[in-house]
Amino acid sequence: MSRAAGIRAWLVVYLKGVCMGTADTVPGVSGGTIALVVGVYERLITALTGLRTDTLWQLRALHTAEGRRRAATALVRADVPFLLVLGAGVLSAAATVATGMHAAVTRYPAPTYAFFFGLIAASAVVLFRHVTLRTPPRLLVGGIGLVVAFLLTDPSLSGTRTSTLPVLFLAGTVAISAMVLPGVSGAFLLLVLGQYEYVSSIPRSIVEGAIAALGGNPEPLFGALVPLIVFLAGALVGLFSVAHAVRAALARYRQGTLVFLVSLMVGALRLPITEISGSVPTLSPSAAALVVVPAVVGAVAVLLLDRYTDDLEY
Numbered sequence: 001m002s003r004a005a006g007i008r009a010w011l012v013v014y015l016k017g018v019c020m021g022t023a024d025t026v027p028g029v030s031g032g033t034i035a036l037v038v039g040v041y042e043r044l045i046t047a048l049t050g051l052r053t054d055t056l057w058q059l060r061a062l063h064t065a066e067g068r069r070r071a072a073t074a075l076v077r078a079d080v081p082f083l084l085v086l087g088a089g090v091l092s093a094a095a096t097v098a099t100g101m102h103a104a105v106t107r108y109p110a111p112t113y114a115f116f117f118g119l120i121a122a123s124a125v126v127l128f129r130h131v132t133l134r135t136p137p138r139l140l141v142g143g144i145g146l147v148v149a150f151l152l153t154d155p156s157l158s159g160t161r162t163s164t165l166p167v168l169f170l171a172g173t174v175a176i177s178a179m180v181l182p183g184v185s186g187a188f189l190l191l192v193l194g195q196y197e198y199v200s201s202i203p204r205s206i207v208e209g210a211i212a213a214l215g216g217n218p219e220p221l222f223g224a225l226v227p228l229i230v231f232l233a234g235a236l237v238g239l240f241s242v243a244h245a246v247r248a249a250l251a252r253y254r255q256g257t258l259v260f261l262v263s264l265m266v267g268a269l270r271l272p273i274t275e276i277s278g279s280v281p282t283l284s285p286s287a288a289a290l291v292v293v294p295a296v297v298g299a300v301a302v303l304l305l306d307r308y309t310d311d312l313e314y
Contacts, residue, residue, distance in 0.1 A: 010081075010085050013040070013082060013085045013086050013089070014085050014086070014088060014089040015089060016035075016038040016039075016040050016086065016089065017085065017086040017087060017088060017089020017090040017092075017093070018089040018090070018092065018093040019034050019038055019089075019093070020034045020035055020038070020040075020086075020089070020090050020093075021089060021090035021091060021092065021093030021094040021097070022034075022093045022094070022097050023185070024090070024094060024185060024186040024187060025093070025094050025097040025098050025101055025187055025200070026097070026101065026116075026119065026185065026187055027116045027119055027120060027185050027187040027188040027190075027191050027196065029119060029123075029185055029187075029301070029302065029305070030123070030184055030185050031090070031185070031186060032184070033305065040086065043079065043082065044083075044086065046079070047078065047079040047080070047082060047083050048083070048239055048240075049244065050078060050079070051078050051080070051083075051240075095203040096203070098199070098200040098201075098202070098203050099200070099203045099204045099207075101187075101200050102197065102200035102201045102204065105196070105197055105200065106197070109275055109276075109278075109279040110275075110276050110279035110280050110287075110290055110291055111290050111291065111293075111294040112294070113271075113272040113275040113276050113279070114272065114276055114290070114291040114292070114293075114294040114295040114298075115294035115295065115297060115298040116191070116272045116298065117269060117272040117273065117276070117295050117298065118294065118295035118296060118297065118298025118299035118300075118301075118302075119185075119298040119299070119301065119302055120185075120188060120265055120268065120269060120272070121265075121269060121295075121299060122298065122299035122300075122301075122302035122303050122306075123184075123185070123188075123265060123302050124262050124265035124266050124269075125303075126302060126303070126306045127258060127261060127262045127265070128262050130258055131255065131258045131259050131262055132255060133259065137256065138255060138256055138259045141256050141259050141260050141263070142259045142260070142262070142263040143263070144260070144263070145259070145260040145261070145262070145263030145264040145266075145267060146263045146264075146266060146267040147267065148264065148267065149192060149263070149264045149265070149266070149267025149268040149270070150267040150268075150270055152192050152193070152194070152268070153191075153192060153194075153267070153268050153270045153271035153274070154270075163195060163198040163199075163227070165226070165227065165230045167193075167195065168195065168198075168199070168227050168230045168231045168234065169230050169231070169233060169234035169237075170193075170234060171189075171190055171193050171195040171199065171231065171234065172230070172231040172232060172233065172234025172235035172236075172237075172238060173234040173235065173237050173238035173241070174189050174193065174238065175187075175189045175190050175193075175235065175238070176234075176235040176236075176238035176239055177189070177238060184261055184265075188265070188268070191268065191271055192264070192268050192271070198227075199231060202224060202227055202228050202231070205220075205223075205224035206221065206224040206225060206228065208220060208224070209221030209222070209223065209224040209225070276291055
């Protein structure tokens with residue numbers, strides 16, 4: 001392969017990561033599904049589950065020429081360059097789109113959460129087609145998922161949801177599971193945990209901090225980078241723990257896992273409904289249109305995506 005062809009190939013991988021990152025920033029749209037659509041899902045899972053500590057251990061000898069050669073060979077064999085380029089696309093897109101989503105959530109909460117409602121509800125419908133509730137254990141699992149999501153999205157907890165560093169670490173650990181689970185959005189999981197608005201504000205805080213640092217005040221930048229680093233650290237841990245657990249659960253208890261995910265989505269609809277009702281105190285034709293139209297748009301977007309990816313298996 002020529003150098004130009006190699007650059008083009010890596011650019012394609014980066015752009016596929018951009019597509020995944022864009023999707024996972026919007027609640028209800030799964031980055032895992034987009035990975036299927038753009039044809040990198042299987043390679044992503046193989047690379048993640050095949051990455052071992054002995055591969056990373058090769059990095060200890062980077063101070064020697066032979067060590068660098070062996071480390072490079074081990075990293076290429078483990079497809080780490082693919083993970084890094086794809087990850088760069090995911091992060092760059094997520095940071096860009098998150099800024100816009102944060103502005104939408106804070107400035108236009110009613111139509112934005114209505115859009116989220118349509119996305120999440122349609123995602124639950126799509127997943128429900130792969131579910132059968134024929135056994136008492138599955139019904140029990142479904143009930144647990146409903147209760148868990150309903151309680152986590154209780155409006156009375158909004159004042160108690162703090163974005164401390166341990167909470168952000170946990171949020172990153174949980175949200176990253178969406179990368180290996182088509183049908184579930186990482187942004188949706190952040191919504192359930194009450195961290196979506198804060199996490200989506202981090203990119204803008206970093207930009208503002210960088211501007212302040214150029215003016216001689218680095219503290220805002222440091223204050224913005226710490227939450228990001230903690231969140232990404234949690235995501236990294238999640239890739240090698242939660243991701244493996246999710247894949248194992250799907251392999252051994254596929255129906256039960258899907259039942260839990262569907263029930264989680266249905267129970268979590270309480271959150272956008274609460275946000276919408278709080279932003280639209282009086283019902284009028286214009287207010288109804290402000291809510292119904294975005295909800296329909298969100299639902300149609302998910303249903304169209306499902307229609308054109310229905311033949312893809314995961």
